[in-house]
Amino acid sequence: MQTLQQNMASLTLEKWNKRPLIISGPCSAETEEQVLETATRLAKTGKIDMLRAGIWKPRTKPGMFEGNGVKSLPWLLQAKKITGIPTTVEVATAKHVEDALQFEVDVLWIGARTTVNPFSVQEVADALRGVHIPVLIKNPINPDLELWSGAIERMQKVGLTQLGMIHRGFSSYGNTEFRNAPMWHLPIEMKRRFPGMPLICDPSHICGNRAMLQSVAQKSIDLDFDGLMIESHIDPDNAWSDAKQQVTPGRLLEMLEELVWRNENSTEPEFINALTTLREQINQVDDELLTLLGQRMKLSDKIGQYKKDNNITILQTNRWNEILERAFKKGEAMGLTREFITRYFDAVHMESIQHQNKIMNS
Ligand code: PEP
Numbered sequence: 331m332q333t334l335q336q337n338m339a340s341l342t343l344e345k346w347n348k349r350p351l352i353i354s355g356p357c358s359a360e361t362e363e364q365v366l367e368t369a370t371r372l373a374k375t376g377k378i379d380m381l382r383a384g385i386w387k388p389r390t391k392p393g394m395f396e397g398n399g400v401k402s403l404p405w406l407l408q409a410k411k412i413t414g415i416p417t418t419v420e421v422a423t424a425k426h427v428e429d430a431l432q433f434e435v436d437v438l439w440i441g442a443r444t445t446v447n448p449f450s451v452q453e454v455a456d457a458l459r460g461v462h463i464p465v466l467i468k469n470p471i472n473p474d475l476e477l478w479s480g481a482i483e484r485m486q487k488v489g490l491t492q493l494g495m496i497h498r499g500f501s502s503y504g505n506t507e508f509r510n511a512p513m514w515h516l517p518i519e520m521k522r523r524f525p526g527m528p529l530i531c532d533p534s535h536i537c538g539n540r541a542m543l544q545s546v547a548q549k550s551i552d553l554d555f556d557g558l559m560i561e562s563h564i565d566p567d568n569a570w571s572d573a574k575q576q577v578t579p580g581r582l583l584e585m586l587e588e589l590v591w592r593n594e595n596s597t598e599p600e601f602i603n604a605l606t607t608l609r610e611q612i613n614q615v616d617d618e619l620l621t622l623l624g625q626r627m628k629l630s631d632k633i634g635q636y637k638k639d640n641n642i643t644i645l646q647t648n649r650w651n652e653i654l655e656r657a658f659k660k661g662e663a664m665g666l667t668r669e670f671i672t673r674y675f676d677a678v679h680m681e682s683i684q685h686q687n688k689i690m691n692s
């Protein structure tokens with residue numbers, strides 16, 4: 331006869347491989363009742379593959395609720411027994427790992443504030459040597475892909491094979507639309523670096539509020555993410571942490587039902603033909619753009635030579651403003667946003683300055 335632990339191991343593997351993989355639960359395990367009630371209601375939706383709850387909470391400031399620690403692990407184990415859904419918690423130290431394993435947590439995750447610290451990541455990795463458990467690694471709070479990759483490599487080096495990534499956005503100074511800016515190009519680059527590794531989006535910590543959750547979740551699906559981790563609480567407004575961003579299990583179900591799930595590919599010949607033709611056209615246009623950019627830099631080189639001969643600075647602010655203004659006008663007419671024009675011309679300008687610098691100093 332199989333034990334509960336063996337059953338859970340095969341169920342966890344099944345869930346781990348399921349797409350989309352949906353993880354939900356409260357930001358923090360506050361009370362036994364809150365954990366069990368949230369888990370029961372989430373289970374009723376029939377859409378949750380893993381239950382999450384913060385046991386140890388790395389809070390920015392002292393005096394905030396830092397989790398109930400090991401005392402709350404039995405609540406999560408009980409939630410699993412009642413619902414039959416595997417569980418996941420955040421671990422940041424070797425002791426956390428030991429406690430979580432003792433209480434049969436099925437999947438571990440490394441939080442954003444831990445991924446930034448190679449000492450902590452290594453400590454967790456060492457504690458997991460020889461253990462077969464899936465581990466999800468959140469991006470570091472700062473937009474540093476080497477730290478994110480490094481944490482994954484540390485886990486790989488101790489022999490862990492079931493690894494996944496969670497994109498929870500990147501923090502910055504000052505108020506922005508997001509609590510943590512998504513910077514979508516970064517998780518996309520991670521997908522390229524670690525092909526086949528599941529990539530989960532955590533819209534809760536990206537948004538920091540309920541209003542934008544749905545659109546951020548949809549965006550991640552459109553970008554071919556493998557699943558979602560969304561915080562859910564029976565009484566979000568009175569949550570002990572992250573009150574603004576949590577949703578009730580009922581609201582979560584509505585959200586999940588409204589999402590449009592897409593396929594990465596289609597075998598429909600008509601679709602494939604149309605896509606191939608359009609992609610060929612895009613390749614053609616890209617080639618032309620690169621040729622033109624090359625020509626533009628050659629003109630820059632010539633200007634650089636004249637400036638050098640006449641001892642003139644590379645940067646002339648007036649001229650740069652004139653270029654931008656022309657580009658905004660023309661770009662707008664072509665349906666391009668000001669934001670794109672600015673970023674594009676900044677890149678072109680930097681390359682051009684680099685070319686002229688080389689000439690000036692040759
Ligand atoms: C959390 O998931 O509750 C959490 C603390 O997230 P992060 O590590 O992304 O800040």
Ligand code: MN
Pocket residue numbers: 357358535561571572
């Ligand atoms: Mn949280």
